[in-house]
Amino acid sequence: MSHLDDLLTHLRFPSISTDPAHQADVRACADWLVEKCRSIGLTTELHPTPGHPVVIARSEAKPNRPTVLIYGHYDVQPVDPLELWDSPQFEPEIRNGRIFARGSTDNKGQHYAHLCGVADTLAEKGDLPVNVIFLLEGEEEIGSPHLEPFLRDHADELQCDVIAVSDTGMIGPGVPTLTYGLRGIACLEFKVSGPASDLHSGIYGGGVMNPATAVARLVASLHEDNGRIAIEGFYDTVRPLQEWEREQWARLPDGDLATRSETGVPAVFGEAGYSSLERRWARPTAEVNGIWGGYQGAGSKTVIPREACAKLSFRLVPDQDPQEVLRLARKHLERHCPPGVTLEIHEGHHGQWYVMDPLGPQGMAAQRALEQTFGKPSLLIREGGSIPIIRSFKDVLGTDTLMLGLALPDCQAHAPNENFPVANFEAGIQLNRYLLEELARLLPT
Ligand SMILES: [Zn+2]
Numbered sequence: 001m002s003h004l005d006d007l008l009t010h011l012r013f014p015s016i017s018t019d020p021a022h023q024a025d026v027r028a029c030a031d032w033l034v035e036k037c038r039s040i041g042l043t044t045e046l047h048p049t050p051g052h053p054v055v056i057a058r059s060e061a062k063p064n065r066p067t068v069l070i071y072g073h074y075d076v077q078p079v080d081p082l083e084l085w086d087s088p089q090f091e092p093e094i095r096n097g098r099i100f101a102r103g104s105t106d107n108k109g110q111h112y113a114h115l116c117g118v119a120d121t122l123a124e125k126g127d128l129p130v131n132v133i134f135l136l137e138g139e140e141e142i143g144s145p146h147l148e149p150f151l152r153d154h155a156d157e158l159q160c161d162v163i164a165v166s167d168t169g170m171i172g173p174g175v176p177t178l179t180y181g182l183r184g185i186a187c188l189e190f191k192v193s194g195p196a197s198d199l200h201s202g203i204y205g206g207g208v209m210n211p212a213t214a215v216a217r218l219v220a221s222l223h224e225d226n227g228r229i230a231i232e233g234f235y236d237t238v239r240p241l242q243e244w245e246r247e248q249w250a251r252l253p254d255g256d257l258a259t260r261s262e263t264g265v266p267a268v269f270g271e272a273g274y275s276s277l278e279r280r281w282a283r284p285t286a287e288v289n290g291i292w293g294g295y296q297g298a299g300s301k302t303v304i305p306r307e308a309c310a311k312l313s314f315r316l317v318p319d320q321d322p323q324e325v326l327r328l329a330r331k332h333l334e335r336h337c338p339p340g341v342t343l344e345i346h347e348g349h350h351g352q353w354y355v356m357d358p359l360g361p362q363g364m365a366a367q368r369a370l371e372q373t374f375g376k377p378s379l380l381i382r383e384g385g386s387i388p389i390i391r392s393f394k395d396v397l398g399t400d401t402l403m404l405g406l407a408l409p410d411c412q413a414h415a416p417n418e419n420f421p422v423a424n425f426e427a428g429i430q431l432n433r434y435l436l437e438e439l440a441r442l443l444p445t
Contacts, residue, residue, distance in 0.1 A: 002115040006036070010074075010108045011092045011101040017052055017075035018142050026052045026138050028338040029074050033057075033136055036372070040119035043135065045394065047154075049146035052138030056157075059118070059132045066442050067131040068435075069160040069399070071389070072111020072167065076103035077414045084416035099116030102326035105411035109420035110166035110428060111136060113406065118430025120178050131438035140167075144389045151396040162362045162439060163393050166428060168405035171379055173253060173421070176370035179403035180363065181355035182390060186325045186349030190218070190333060191309045192293075193380060194341045195259040209340030212293045212308040218343075219310055220434030221285045221336040226272040229286045229333040240319040241282050244359075248380050249277045262409070265414060285315040287327075315347075315384060321377035322350035352386040356400040366402040369434035373427055403430060 016022040030046055030053045033330035037044040037057035042377045044057040061067070079089040079102050087093040092101035099109065114134075134156070137147050151158060159258055170177040192211040199208065224230050249255070249350060255276035256268045270279035279285075294307025295301040314325050326347050337343045357363055358380045370378035383403075390401045406428045 001430065002015040002423065003119075003362035004273050006063070006116075006423065007099070007109060007112050008092045008101075010036075010112055011099070012090055013074075014079075014090045015075050015138065015153075018078060018140075028053055030138055033074055036115065036135060038071050040115070042118070042132075047150065048151055049139075049149055051142075051146050051444060054138070054147070054150055055136040056154075057134040057136075057224060059122075061131045061363075065437055066161040067133065067159070068439055069133045069135055069158060069163045069393075069397075070111070070114045070432075071137075071163060071165045071393075071401075072114070073107045073137050074103075074111070075138040076106070076108070077141050079416075081416065086417055088410055089406070093102050094422065097423060099420045099425070100136055100417060100420050101410050103429045104418055104420035105407045106413035106418065107140065108201050109425050110269070110406045113425050113428025114166065114432045116134055116163070117429045117436070120429065121436065129253055129436050133158065140389070143361075144392075147269050147389055148392045148396065148413075151392060158397055160397065160399055161299075163390075163399050163401040163440065164366075164399075164404060164435060165387075165390065165401055166404050166431075167387070168403045169202065169383065169407045169409060169411075170405050170408075170424075173408055176367075176372055176374040176378035177405050178358055178366050178370060178380055179317075179383050179405055180380055182353060182387055182403075183281075183284075183382075183384050184320065184351050184353035184378075185313060185386045186316060186322040186323055186328060186329075186350040187289075187311070187313045188326060189309065189311045189346045189348060189384060190215075190347075191307055191344045192218070192337070192341045193344070195304065197305050198306050200354055201302040201304050205302060208304065209338055210304050211341050212305055213309040214338050214341045214343075215293060215310050218336055219288050221332070222288075222312075227270045228272065229284065231328050233287070233328050234284070237319045237321070237324075241278060245282065245380075246278065249275065249281075249411065250283065251381060252277060252381070255280070258393055264329065277381075280384040282317055284317050284320060284325075287313050287315070289313055292421075311348075315386070316353050318355050320353065322352060322391060326350065327402055339379050345413055352391040352395075353388050354387070354394065354401070354404060355382070355392045356402075362400060362402060362439070365438035365442060366404060366435065369438045373431040373435045402435075406431075429435050 015026040015029040089102040194211040212318035292310040294305035
């Protein structure tokens with residue numbers, strides 16, 4: 001069986017973690033991985049959790065060399081809407097050099113490439129240049145609810161010098177990309193209530209505060225006209241972008257153009273004084289994710305709604321604290337709420353930002369491995385999204401993570417026609433081999 005055939009087998013498991021109907025499929029996928037890891041010579045265990053199991057596979061631990069933990073996830077997103085797929089979601093098809101299947105890019109193709117790299121090195125040399133631990137979980141797509149407790153319970157066995165994850169993106173085909181930062185997140189929801197029931201807007205209009213107007217005013221109060229967030233104290237702990245970051249990112253393909261073409265907006269918009277990439281990767285945000293209230297049906301209905309609501313989320317950067325941001329946001333909303341209505345605020349989930357030094361010894365080793373794999377210097381980027389488990393690795397194990405993305409912008413993760421180029425799978429196998437060699441040169445801690 002070739003590595004590619006094996007990957008196609010991996011992709012045939014409909015390991016949709018969120019759907020109880022697929023629980024046995026998730027388990028079967030984990031069992032298959034366990035067998036695979038054992039067959040290439042790794043000591044492998046399946047660890048049950050209150051949810052889906054964690055696969056831990058390790059090479060023989062030898063003293064005086066670094067230990068590298070490689071993280072991935074074998075669960076996948078649901079597949080609907082089915083009618084938008086050009087081929088079956090769990091019957092992988094290769095077209096134009098791309099493997100089309102749910103999970104191909106996120107994340108089976110990417111972690112399986114690392115497993116193949118280790119398999120090849122072991123087959124050729126009988127040994128690896130470093131100690132390797134694979135940690136493959138089955139709950140990433142549902143927020144990894146049991147992974148942090150698992151890390152705490154197994155912190156001793158999972159001690160390592162560095163972590164490698166391929167679950168992020170490349171700037172473009174063949175462009176080696178090291179992601180060294182992620183934004184954090186903090187969510188809240190608020191409700192503005194006025195009259196005891198919907199009112200006739202003719203009889204009472206003008207005589208009471210309209211809750212929908214109040215919500216609109218609150219939402220509008222979050223930003224200044226120039227895109228800056230108007231919450232007092234919001235920027236107090238924001239670490240400014242460093243000069244080398246601004247220079248690096250200025251050399252990347254035009255972020256304004258990319259933002260426009262990827263989203264279809266007629267013009268980009270954001271905080272004055274920053275480029276599109278800086279706004280999306282390294283500046284904090286306040287976004288309205290939903291706003292509702294009042295009559296939504298056809299025609300007109302002349303009411304003053306008795307309540308209206310909005311959902312907000314904040315993307316956070318170093319050194320903002322999610323709970324402090326929620327406290328400041330609450331204070332801001334309370335201060336700006338107009339008279340004549342009552343405001344109720346419910347705080348939602350939150351997660352910390354993450355940033356590591358891409359110019360330190362581990363970052364430089366990763367950059368060298370990327371350069372050897374793709375034949376050109378790697379680009380250093382951050383991502384605007386959040387991967388909470390990366391921060392948990394830092395907090396629980398004390399270890400930094402190298403995010404070595406293999407996905408392309410059009411790999412359609414989470415969407416119909418998800419795909420992964422065969423070339424990226426093969427590059428991932430090479431990358432693993434160069435990476436372990438480069439990391440072997442670092443002294444163990
Ligand atoms: Zn995903």
